[in-house]
Amino acid sequence: MASALVIAAHGSHLNPDSSTPTFDHADRIREVGAFSEVREAFWKEEPSFREVLRTLDAEEVYVVPLFISEGYFTEQVIPRELRLDGWTPEAWASDGVSATAATFRPRDVEKQVHYCGPVGTHDAMSDVMAHRADTVLDARAGSQVGLAVVGHGTERNENSAKAVQYHAARLREQGRFTEVKALFMDEPPEVDELTSHFDSEDIVVVPLFIADGYHTQEDIPEDIGLTSDYRTGYDVPAMVDGHRVWYTGAVGTDSLVADVILERARDAGASIPANRLDDAHSSPQPV
Amino acid sequence: MASSDVDRLRAHAAEHGIDTDTLSLTVVDDRYRLVVDGTVYEDLTEGEVRDTLATHPAAVREWAFWHRRAPQADARWAFLRWIEDADAHSSPSDRRAALTEGEQQRWGQLLVRVRLNDAQRRAYELRHVDDADRSAEQLDAYDDPRTARALAKYDNDGRYRPLATAPTLQTGWVFAGLEADALVQAVDFFYPATIANWHRERTGTLDVTHWAETTERQTGIYAVTEELDGAAVDWVAEACCVDSQCLKRRQWDETADRTLDVARGDGTFPCREPCSLVIAAARKWALLEREDQQTYTVQLTPSEKEQLETMLDAVADGTTDEVREADVGNAANRYRARYLRAKRAGDELFESPEDDE
Numbered sequence: 001m002a003s004a005l006v007i008a009a010h011g012s013h014l015n016p017d018s019s020t021p022t023f024d025h026a027d028r029i030r031e032v033g034a035f036s037e038v039r040e041a042f043w044k045e046e047p048s049f050r051e052v053l054r055t056l057d058a059e060e061v062y063v064v065p066l067f068i069s070e071g072y073f074t075e076q077v078i079p080r081e082l083r084l085d086g087w088t089p090e091a092w093a094s095d096g097v098s099a100t101a102a103t104f105r106p107r108d109v110e111k112q113v114h115y116c117g118p119v120g121t122h123d124a125m126s127d128v129m130a131h132r133a134d135t136v137l138d139a140r141a142g143s144q145v146g147l148a149v150v151g152h153g154t155e156r157n158e159n160s161a162k163a164v165q166y167h168a169a170r171l172r173e174q175g176r177f178t179e180v181k182a183l184f185m186d187e188p189p190e191v192d193e194l195t196s197h198f199d200s201e202d203i204v205v206v207p208l209f210i211a212d213g214y215h216t217q218e219d220i221p222e223d224i225g226l227t228s229d230y231r232t233g234y235d236v237p238a239m240v241d242g243h244r245v246w247y248t249g250a251v252g253t254d255s256l257v258a259d260v261i262l263e264r265a266r267d268a269g270a271s272i273p274a275n276r277l278d279d280a281h282s283s284p285q286p287v
Numbered sequence: 288m289a290s291s292d293v294d295r296l297r298a299h300a301a302e303h304g305i306d307t308d309t310l311s312l313t314v315v316d317d318r319y320r321l322v323v324d325g326t327v328y329e330d331l332t333e334g335e336v337r338d339t340l341a342t343h344p345a346a347v348r349e350w351a352f353w354h355r356r357a358p359q360a361d362a363r364w365a366f367l368r369w370i371e372d373a374d375a376h377s378s379p380s381d382r383r384a385a386l387t388e389g390e391q392q393r394w395g396q397l398l399v400r401v402r403l404n405d406a407q408r409r410a411y412e413l414r415h416v417d418d419a420d421r422s423a424e425q426l427d428a429y430d431d432p433r434t435a436r437a438l439a440k441y442d443n444d445g446r447y448r449p450l451a452t453a454p455t456l457q458t459g460w461v462f463a464g465l466e467a468d469a470l471v472q473a474v475d476f477f478y479p480a481t482i483a484n485w486h487r488e489r490t491g492t493l494d495v496t497h498w499a500e501t502t503e504r505q506t507g508i509y510a511v512t513e514e515l516d517g518a519a520v521d522w523v524a525e526a527c528c529v530d531s532q533c534l535k536r537r538q539w540d541e542t543a544d545r546t547l548d549v550a551r552g553d554g555t556f557p558c559r560e561p562c563s564l565v566i567a568a569a570r571k572w573a574l575l576e577r578e579d580q581q582t583y584t585v586q587l588t589p590s591e592k593e594q595l596e597t598m599l600d601a602v603a604d605g606t607t608d609e610v611r612e613a614d615v616g617n618a619a620n621r622y623r624a625r626y627l628r629a630k631r632a633g634d635e636l637f638e639s640p641e642d643d644e
Contacts, residue, residue, distance in 0.1 A: 016447040047479035054483040057360040
């Protein structure tokens with residue numbers, strides 16, 4: 001039976017580039033051909049979460065939030081706006097990073113919606129982060145490379161930090177990097193003391209953010225000492241306190257995120273062919 | 288005529304039966320009953336059906352388009368019918384004659400055209416209404432509907448358009464030779480969900496959500512929007528939702544029982560609920576409306592008072608860019624504004640009540 005995929009993202013009233021990664025991932029998935037329809041939907045742009053389902057023909061819809069963590073948007077805003085009757089965060093039975101999917105019938109359309117956990121907490125996101133690091137590292141990096149996974153921090157939502165710590169722990173376990181640290185913009189351990197957290201001469205910094213914007217293009221490059229003024233630009237790598245610092249920009253813009261979205265839908269029961277992420281597991285290659 | 292269409296039609300009739308406004312074909316015990324172009328044929332053999340259909344090529348082609356090639360989805364199908372005013376033409380041959388000339392409709396700032404191409408198939412074209420008279424060579428040509436997302440992002444001055452249905456769609460592009468499914472996809476990328484809601488409205492099933500219900504639903508930083516009611520809701524709609532700001536036709540009110548005293552607009556497609564842009568603006572207004580009014584004393588010449596009003600209009604109507612640099616006769620001219628600021632804003636322009644104490 002034909003099924004549709006909706007990528008639910010934040011979008012912006014002010015920043016035209018906010019939705020670009022969403023469009024890019026959607027287009028990659030369209031090319032895979034696993035769904036009869038693929039549609040982007042936004043909180044701040046159109047189609048809205050409120051009206052996206054009625055634009056689809058398929059009666060079976062997989063909704064994957066393009067968000068970093070479980071929290072306000074994934075637990076309150078998106079289910080409410082999609083009119084998922086009966087939704088409570090307990091439907092995911094998640095510990096904060098383990099949501100998979102739950103199925104509902106929205107009030108305004110004759111469809112079945114499989115509401116999936118966010119992209120950012122899927123296990124495969126750890127692999128995307130490693131891949132992201134590999135895309136900036138080159139032969140100048142020594143054998144000892146430390147990885148900093150950078151998140152925004154708690155604010156109102158402790159799960160935001162949990163997602164960062166979760167991927168840091170997984171990457172630490174995988175042993176690909178000499179050291180792995182979870183660092184934050186607004187809580188300790190803080191990213192602005194980057195080099196004090198590492199012994200490795202090389203440090204690769206991967207922000208766990210969905211899109212590049214104010215935080216990843218302005219704040220973090222200044223916080224970690226790549227530059228004193230983001231407007232003047234910076235080199236990658238740049239020498240900071242005797243460390244070579246390699247900065248990747250938002251992990252959410254990596255092309256492999258499209259595969260994580262597919263994994264989310266597959267975990268929820270969608271029939272999806274083997275994808276490029278499986279290849280990336282065996283032999284990470286810069287793209 | 289493509290004989291394959293005849294074969295498909297016959298096969299479809301054998302399996303499902305066909306009963307459309309274009310033709311009807313049913314089979315019982317290998318004998319066919321055919322109604323086409325107002326004529327009833329009974330008791331036909333398979334060969335006779337084929338021969339008879341061959342004498343009604345327009346009907347066969349119309350069936351093949353509407354029931355095989357066009358998207359078999361109610362809203363999109365109805366939209367494609369509406370574009371060519373299909374129900375106005377009494378017969379398939381009339382309809383195809385009209386399509387040879389070409390048909391067109393406006394959809395917001397989009398101009399949708401359809402005509403039969405050399406292969407006698409429908410070819411759709413999409414462009415900005417302001418480009419109606421320009422030749423295709425004068426426009427940038429695209430064929431992937433997804434490009435519409437990028438075109439919809441910026442206006443002619445390169446500014447970001449956060450509202451898809453703002454009347455600021457950029458000009459200078461054309462999608463030519465689109466198939467029906469690509470056409471509706473492109474339209475939905477320019478104006479998301481407008482076809483679906485338009486169709487709901489035409490079928491009496493548009494689910495309007497009024498202001499009070501929408502704001503009551505908001506949480507987090509937008510929960511405050513619930514505080515705006517009464518006249519303030521009219522002011523919100525007048526600020527954001529009239530035709531000069533958005534091409535959707537506002538169908539929501541404060542509640543089902545309290546309609547707003549603001550024009551709904553003449554748009555083809557409806558607005559069924561305050562959008563995210565309106566809610567974000569309403570949050571700001573709700574916070575501002577928490578302030579109490581005060582009485583200020585201000586010393587202005589009559590012309591200066593008039594100038595303040597003119598400047599307010601220029602900003603609200605988005606016409607400040609149109610005031611020429613040296614047009615000091617215009618009260619919204621930059622030099623005029625700077626003179627006023629230099630003269631009056633050196634101290635507090637408005638004297639607050641506390642200043643008297």
